[in-house]
Amino acid sequence: MRDAAPDTARFLADLHELRRIGAFRTGVHRPTYTPDDMRSREWLMAKMREVGLEPEMDGIGNVIGRHKGPGRTLLAGSHIETQDEAGWLDGALGVVAALALAREGLPVDVIAFADEEGHYGDFLGSRSAIGLVTEAEMDAARHATHGKPLREALREAGLEGRPRLRLDPARYEGFLELHIEQGSQLEAAGMRSGPVTGIVGVRVWRIRALGQQDHTGGTTMAERKDAAVAAMRVLAAIDDQFPMLAGPRTTWTCGRIALTPNAPHVIAGEAEMIFQFRDLSEEVLDRLEERLRRIVQEVDRRDRCAVTLEPVSRAAAAPSAPAFHAAICRAAERHAPGAWAAMPSGAIHDAQWMARVMPAAMLFTPSIGGISHHWTEDTAAADLELSLRILHDAAREILAA
Template identity: 30%
Template sequence: MYNCDVKRMDEKIKTFSTFGDAGHGGITRYSLSPEAHMARDYFVKRMEAIGATIETDDMANMYATLPGSEPGLKRIVMGSHADSVRNGGNYDGILGVIGAMEVLEAIAAENIPHRHPVTAMIWTNEEGSLYPPAMMSSGVVCYDYLPEDIAKKFKKENMLASKSVLDKTTTFGDALNASPYKGDEKNRLNPNDYMAMFELHIEQGPILEDAGKDVGVVTCVLGMFNYRIRFFGQSDHAGTTPMHKRQDALYAAAQALCYLHEEIDKLGRPELVYTTGEIVCHPNVHTVIPDMIDFSIDVRHEDPKVLEQVLAIVKSLPNKEWARCKCEVEMAWQRDTVYFDKELVQYVKESADELGASNQYINSGAGHDAQFASYMIPTTMIFVPSKEGHSHCEPEYTPVESCTEGASVMLNAVLKADKK
């Protein structure tokens, strides 16, 4: 068994945290921004220092590869993303890049024998924070392998046209063309050249910490659906319209939201999660009764039968009375549970056990590039605990010792795959 180096890990974590430092303990590092390019420059510097070959593809995804001892074998790739949400933390995404770099550095420093080429990778624009949608580049690269209803959202020409949420003018294509890291389509991740993918990630939740476990052996990314629920009423003056004559869309929506919580909770599924995270109110004026409310509901669970039960509740809303307002529901997004490769999952489990890292099987409620890659090549993930479950925020934190342990598990799992 081999171990990664905590000092090298600490150095990388601290250095990457300076690229986009927001001044409050976290970062804002939008994809293809100057800060993101600084992170990429550092990636290149460290990888070239150990003799890795650097390649980039047409979506600016980056690949740093150490050759194996047997020419012609497919590569084993590890990676994640270097971009962040606004005022995000120093671990989400980038830990997977740091861990991949550390595996290559450990192999080079200790002359660890390996047959296959081993690659560390950076995916472009996983968060979609500046240029929506999330997981943009993995969606484009894996386009031909994705289910049709998902793939249609990731046509390359549509992704290139995605506009900045800040200036509403600059497109992702503009930023890509200006990037020194835009490369050739022939360098893309593909099943002809790659045999397996691993992604190290912070859990982004409290399960591992609550259980006192060091490592999460990830089995799947949860199935989910996202629906829009809209209520239509009548705008009238807030000071002159009697209460019994109102068609208040916000009141109707509030009733429906409470109903959803009550009915979904009756299913008795503690592992089921659901969220309303976006609300649109029209006309959004304090002296006017709202005539339209549009809100989201995001529901996630592994079992499609449970999702069907929740969806039946959601779809029942238009058939009920809501403060004299009309209700409509519309699907925005859905996906089935994506299961990771059983053999790779077993390699992770065995590696954690052999290293003495306490572990448990766990699913991912969040989406990752690995879930799209898994449609194309055998793929799996490794989780390490997030302090107090925090993620996508500046308090996000995982001790360097935990980060290093996760990288060590990945290193040994990669070596097991290398022997195949």
């Protein structure tokens, strides 16, 4: 093992080298399985070889570089493809930082999970690596916007027929993922680093109100069954009651409302809302779910519309492994005394899936202006360097334990 200070210059140089593949303005455009995405995976494998790892790309595009020495290792990484015309650090940061750990001689397997950005599915790479993606799911998967089948994209990328990686939890002490914050909380608080307490659980619901489509002029208030009003009453009750039940970091959102027919002079016959809430505590999530059920039941009972609640998806909260999180916090305090703040991740990351089979933890580094999923996404070079120092320090402590 070399000196305790990692080579931040090489780390930054690697990031800038990777940034040139699929460059778009100051960001990058490397959607999953496109030629530029595949070039970046090849680039990564070459880098892995260079730092002494044994690289391999699997049948879904996951790239892993295995440490050659004996004994247990740490798994570290993130993803390498991007959203369309997006930022240069989202995903790339965690992969290149993992590479830097390996370069320092730490027993680390470096991984770039495929399609974290969801072009073809829901965390296909990380879920596949822990056995959660069936062949049937792969047969059915299609590109979210243009509809190309996943199988076709894999064939074009030269991945058809390759076996898919299955991680062996017994090989690993655990998983570490460095990622940009994609929010502005660290920046707003004047903090330079954010050890992640865990990844929130998310419960997504479809709330539907069924009323009666009618002319807005001819139907009296006493007669009408206005689905928009029933939907609004559900949202108003949530707005009123959730603050008293929520934890300090709970979020809840209705991002989608669809009225039918959604015409100015027609009473809505149907309203559909997608509603979600997120928290690190399953207890808080359970409490909110119970209240949501009661609210929907109550509006259904009182209103002339039928109101129903249907689960759309549910992701369990993944608290960071306590020992890993503590090591990251100590490292943050050593390298940025008083300038770090532990925080939950409101967004889901590959680490949430790794947490199902091994101890896992994440570290956030600030995003300038909180911007992400846009080519203007950026992080100060000094913060990038700091994030590597903290990650390196924490990894050493975890491996030494």
